[in-house]
Amino acid sequence: MLGRTVLTIHHKRRGPPRRLRAVPGVRAVSSYRREWLVKDLVAGVVLTTLLVPQGMAYAELAGLPPITGLYTTILCLLGYAVCGPSRILVLGPDSSLGPMIAATVLPLVAADGDSGRAVALASVLALMVAAVMILASVAKLGFIADLISKPTMIGYMNGLALTILVGQLPKLLGFKVDADDLIGRCAGFVRGLADGAVVPAAAAVGIGGIVLILVLQRLLPKVPAVLVMVVLAIAAATVFGLGAHGVALVGELPEGFPPFTIPDVRLADLPPLLGGALGIALVSLADTISNASAFAARTGQEVRGNQEMAAIGAANLAAGLFQGFPVSTSGSRTAVAERAGAKSQLTGVVGAVLIVLMLVLAPGLFRNLPQPALAAVVVTASLSLADIPGAVRLWRQRRTDFLLCCAAFLGVALLGVLPGIGIAVALSVLNVFRRVWWPYHTVLGLVEGVEGYHDIRSYPRARQLPGLVIYRFDAPLLFANAKAFRDDIRRLAEADPRPSWIVIAAEPVTDVDTTAADVLEELDEMLNADGVHLVFAELKDPVRHKIERYGLTRTIDPRHFFPTVEAAVAAFRLRTGARWAPPAAASPPPPDEPGPGTAEPPPTDEQ
Structure with missing residues (x-):
C-alpha cells in the first residue's frame, strides 16, 4: 500500500500540470533536450546582431524613436516564446508593417511631431492588433489569411517596396522631405537633389552601406552583413567625426529595461487606430501563416493556424504594454536563426536578454550610429520585399492575374499602404466572385x-x-x-x-x-x-x-x-x-466565348 502511494505521488510530480502543459512555452520547456542548449545560445548571439540594427531601423520606418524598436523586439520575443507553437519562428518589427504603422499613427500626431504621443498611439495600435488576433484565434478565423491572393499580394508587396524605397532615399542622402504620398515624396526628392540638399558624407555612408550589405549577402551569405555595415558605419562616424559634417546620428539611447506603460490616447483616436489595426492584423496573419508553413515543413512540424494567431496576439500585447508597436514574423530573421542552429524559442529569449543587457550596461553603444546607415538597412529590406520575377511570371502565365497584381501595386503606390491593403483584399474577393459570375x-x-x-x-x-x-x-x-x-x-x-x-x-x-x-x-x-x-x-x-x-x-x-x-x-x-x-x-461549338475559367486542356488565358 505504501509502495503504491509513493509511486502515485512520484507520478503526479512528473512534468507540469495538465493546464500548464497547454501553454506552448511550458510544453517546450518540459520537452527540451540538453544537447540543444549550446546551439540555441550560439544562435541567440548571432540573431541579436541582426535584431538590434533592424529593430532600430524599422522603428524609424514607422515614424518612431529607434529605442522603441528595441523595446518591441525584447517583449515580442518573450511573448512568443511563452505562447508560440513554432520552435524557431522569430518575431519582431517588420519592414512590411512599418509603413502601415506610420500611415496610421503619424496623421494623428500633433503638428509638432510629439514623439511621446506617437509612441502611445503605436502602443495602442499594438494592443488592438493583439485583441484582433486573439479574438480571431478564438473564433478560428485563420482562413482570413486566404483573403489576399498571391497575385494581389505580389502587387501589394511591390508597391510597398517602392513606397519604402522612395521614402528612405532623402534620409539616405542626408536631408528630409515633407510629403505624405509617393508622388509628393518623389517631387520633394528631386527638388532636394536640384537644390543641393545632399550631404556628401551622409550619401557616402548610406550608399556605401547598401552596396556593402548586398555584396556580403551575395558573396558571403553566412556573414552578418547588416552587423558588419553597422559596425563600420559607427567606426567611420567616430574616427572622421561625421556628426560635425552634417550626418545625423542616433544619439544616446535610454538606459534600462523598457517600463510597463498603459498608453494614454484620446477617445477620438480609437476609430482610425482600429482601421489600421485590422489591416496590420491581416498582413501579419498572412505573413505568419506563410512563414510558419515554410519553416514547419523543414522541421517536420504541423502548422497550427489558430495557435499562431493567439501567439502573435500575445507578442503584440506584450509589446504594446512596454512602449512597443505591432510586430509580425520575419522570414529573414527566422532563416538566420535556423542557419545558426536554432532548435527552440530559447534562441529568441537569448536575443531578448542580450538586448536588455546592452541597454543596461552599454546604452551608448549605438550613439554614433549614422541615420543613413539605418536607412541603408531599410532600403535593402525593401528590395527583399519586391518580387519583380513573380510579376513577370504572372504576365507570361495569366494576364488577368497580372492585371490584379498591377491594380494592387498602383493602389499602394498612389493611395497609400492602408488603402492599398483594402484594395488588395477587395480585388482578391472580386476575382473569386468574377470566376463564379462568369465560369x-x-x-x-x-x-x-x-x-x-x-x-x-x-x-x-x-x-x-x-x-x-x-x-x-x-x-x-x-x-x-x-x-x-x-x-x-x-x-x-x-x-x-x-x-x-x-x-x-x-x-x-x-x-x-x-x-x-x-x-x-x-x-x-x-x-x-x-x-x-x-x-x-x-x-x-x-x-x-x-x-x-x-x-x-x-x-x-x-x-x-x-x-x-x-x-x-x-x-x-x-x-x-x-x-x-x-x-x-459534329455540331460546332456554342457561339458564345468561353468564360475566364479553364478548359481541358487549359486554353491560353490572354484576356
Missing part, C-alpha cells in the same frame, strides 16, 4: 480513343448524338450566374435541329441557391413547352437534396436524374435509338 462552360462530346466525354472546343472532331446536348457548367449555381446559365441553355435549346434532351454534366455544380432554383424552375417549364427536357447527371447528393427541398421535382422529372453522364446517354439512346454522328457532322 467556364462548354458542350461535351465523345472523342475517339479517349474515355469519357470531353470539351468540343479542345476536341473539335468530338462526336455528338443527334437530339442530345451534353452541357457542363463549371461553378455552383448561384444568384450571380443563374441568368447566364439560363441564357446558355436557351441558346442550346433553340439550335437547329432542336435537341430533345439537354444533359447537364453537373459534377462541378456544388451548390444551388434559392435564386438559381427559381430560375431553373422557370427554365424547365419553358423548355418543356417546346418539347425539350432538362436532364441532370452526376449531381452530388447534397445538391440533389436541396433541389428536392426546393420542390423542383414538380417540374423536373425525377426520372431525369442520372448517376453518370454515360447512364444519361444510354437512357437517351434506348429511348430514341439515336446513333453517334460521325466527326464531320
Whole structure:
C-alpha cells in the first residue's frame, strides 16, 4: 500500500500540470533536450546582431524613436516564446508593417511631431492588433489569411517596396522631405537633389552601406552583413567625426529595461487606430501563416493556424504594454536563426536578454550610429520585399492575374499602404466572385480513343448524338450566374435541329441557391413547352437534396436524374435509338466565348 502511494505521488510530480502543459512555452520547456542548449545560445548571439540594427531601423520606418524598436523586439520575443507553437519562428518589427504603422499613427500626431504621443498611439495600435488576433484565434478565423491572393499580394508587396524605397532615399542622402504620398515624396526628392540638399558624407555612408550589405549577402551569405555595415558605419562616424559634417546620428539611447506603460490616447483616436489595426492584423496573419508553413515543413512540424494567431496576439500585447508597436514574423530573421542552429524559442529569449543587457550596461553603444546607415538597412529590406520575377511570371502565365497584381501595386503606390491593403483584399474577393459570375462552360462530346466525354472546343472532331446536348457548367449555381446559365441553355435549346434532351454534366455544380432554383424552375417549364427536357447527371447528393427541398421535382422529372453522364446517354439512346454522328457532322461549338475559367486542356488565358 505504501509502495503504491509513493509511486502515485512520484507520478503526479512528473512534468507540469495538465493546464500548464497547454501553454506552448511550458510544453517546450518540459520537452527540451540538453544537447540543444549550446546551439540555441550560439544562435541567440548571432540573431541579436541582426535584431538590434533592424529593430532600430524599422522603428524609424514607422515614424518612431529607434529605442522603441528595441523595446518591441525584447517583449515580442518573450511573448512568443511563452505562447508560440513554432520552435524557431522569430518575431519582431517588420519592414512590411512599418509603413502601415506610420500611415496610421503619424496623421494623428500633433503638428509638432510629439514623439511621446506617437509612441502611445503605436502602443495602442499594438494592443488592438493583439485583441484582433486573439479574438480571431478564438473564433478560428485563420482562413482570413486566404483573403489576399498571391497575385494581389505580389502587387501589394511591390508597391510597398517602392513606397519604402522612395521614402528612405532623402534620409539616405542626408536631408528630409515633407510629403505624405509617393508622388509628393518623389517631387520633394528631386527638388532636394536640384537644390543641393545632399550631404556628401551622409550619401557616402548610406550608399556605401547598401552596396556593402548586398555584396556580403551575395558573396558571403553566412556573414552578418547588416552587423558588419553597422559596425563600420559607427567606426567611420567616430574616427572622421561625421556628426560635425552634417550626418545625423542616433544619439544616446535610454538606459534600462523598457517600463510597463498603459498608453494614454484620446477617445477620438480609437476609430482610425482600429482601421489600421485590422489591416496590420491581416498582413501579419498572412505573413505568419506563410512563414510558419515554410519553416514547419523543414522541421517536420504541423502548422497550427489558430495557435499562431493567439501567439502573435500575445507578442503584440506584450509589446504594446512596454512602449512597443505591432510586430509580425520575419522570414529573414527566422532563416538566420535556423542557419545558426536554432532548435527552440530559447534562441529568441537569448536575443531578448542580450538586448536588455546592452541597454543596461552599454546604452551608448549605438550613439554614433549614422541615420543613413539605418536607412541603408531599410532600403535593402525593401528590395527583399519586391518580387519583380513573380510579376513577370504572372504576365507570361495569366494576364488577368497580372492585371490584379498591377491594380494592387498602383493602389499602394498612389493611395497609400492602408488603402492599398483594402484594395488588395477587395480585388482578391472580386476575382473569386468574377470566376463564379462568369465560369467556364462548354458542350461535351465523345472523342475517339479517349474515355469519357470531353470539351468540343479542345476536341473539335468530338462526336455528338443527334437530339442530345451534353452541357457542363463549371461553378455552383448561384444568384450571380443563374441568368447566364439560363441564357446558355436557351441558346442550346433553340439550335437547329432542336435537341430533345439537354444533359447537364453537373459534377462541378456544388451548390444551388434559392435564386438559381427559381430560375431553373422557370427554365424547365419553358423548355418543356417546346418539347425539350432538362436532364441532370452526376449531381452530388447534397445538391440533389436541396433541389428536392426546393420542390423542383414538380417540374423536373425525377426520372431525369442520372448517376453518370454515360447512364444519361444510354437512357437517351434506348429511348430514341439515336446513333453517334460521325466527326464531320459534329455540331460546332456554342457561339458564345468561353468564360475566364479553364478548359481541358487549359486554353491560353490572354484576356
